[in-house]
Amino acid sequence: MKQAQRLKAVRYDIRGPVLRRAQELEDAGHQILKLNLGNPAPWGLATPDPIVADVVHNLAAAQGYSDARGIYSARVAVAQYYQTQGVTSVRPEDVMLGNGVSELIVMALQALLDTGDEVLVPSPDYPLWTGAVSLCGGRAVHYRCDESAGWQPDLEHLASRITPATRAMVIINPNNPTGAVYSREVLEGMLDLARRHGLLVFTDEIYDRIVYDGALHHTAAALAPDVPMISMGGLSKTYRAAGFRSGWLAISGFSGRDTDYLEGLQLLANMRLCPNVPAQHAIQTALGGYQSINALIRPGGRLYEQRNHAWERLVAIPGVDCVKPEGALYLFARLDPTVHKIHDDERMIIDLLEEQHLLLSHGTGFNIDTPDHLRVVFLAPVDVLDDAISRLGTFLADYRQ
């Protein structure tokens, strides 16, 4: 049986051959140290008890379908959250819940794209964005984020990528995989381009509360209330509830008459009936309650200390450098090509896996065009990170392609 032709253009390499090889090694009895997924709970970063308790409390009442957009109380909570971030226009009717941001990314693009339509996507990106654009028949046109400028988007390059076929711009802030938190100036520059070219903005802000060293996350919709925008967030990272599959989108900047796209989005929401109902009950408590994430991201907190420790160990490896992330859960390290001559970074990650039983992710899996980066997830405790980075150092010391 043949797969759909449409899928031939879809890439999602970070869960591709590398993961299959890891599975084979595990099946053969090897223990693999996996620092490849932004999945907090398995590392003892558990979902806060009150959030779990809310789901349990509501389980019996969550047996039926909900409104296709999601339960009202959760949508109120999301609307209020955006209001506190300065996006004053968002009402519960402007909120749609989903089975994670992942589902909403696909829905939001499906509702927009016709064959050949172009979407501006950052490079590097969280690769679901590129994959989902392709899945919907569109073309992901990558704009450069500048490593020498702390991975901030390069506005000139972004502007040069706009064509008459461009429909939308994707912003991932704080960014996966780079950990960059965009400055207000850069964000305003991006939003101004969207405004001038009539582009819909998709802003993926799932890491908005995971920032370090006093970095300030600016909510894009608050900076450009007039620009049509779909803002996304969810429970997977800040609330360590990735398995609940619970996320949201908020609609802003559409004029009252500009309803066509939104009707398409509603159609798709209706067709999947509704998101998982028990997990929707977690949202109100998560957003409105005690923000336990704050204790993890400040000095002394686990995420803060793990980030520092892993970064220090990583950049101490000869020929490795890394912009210190200001947000999210990842280190996106560069292998100096004059020291490490890598032609195929996916091969390198498989070789690392086979030799050291350590699973990381290769840079080109995040849609950069040079094979000289890798991503380390720093959710593990420091002793585990130590062990992992020692293995990486040993591997790189005599690795040649």
Ligand code: PLP
């Ligand atoms: N967006 C970004 C930038 C991510 O890094 C991830 C997961 O790693 C997602 C979306 C997917 O999130 P969810 O678990 O809500 O589907």
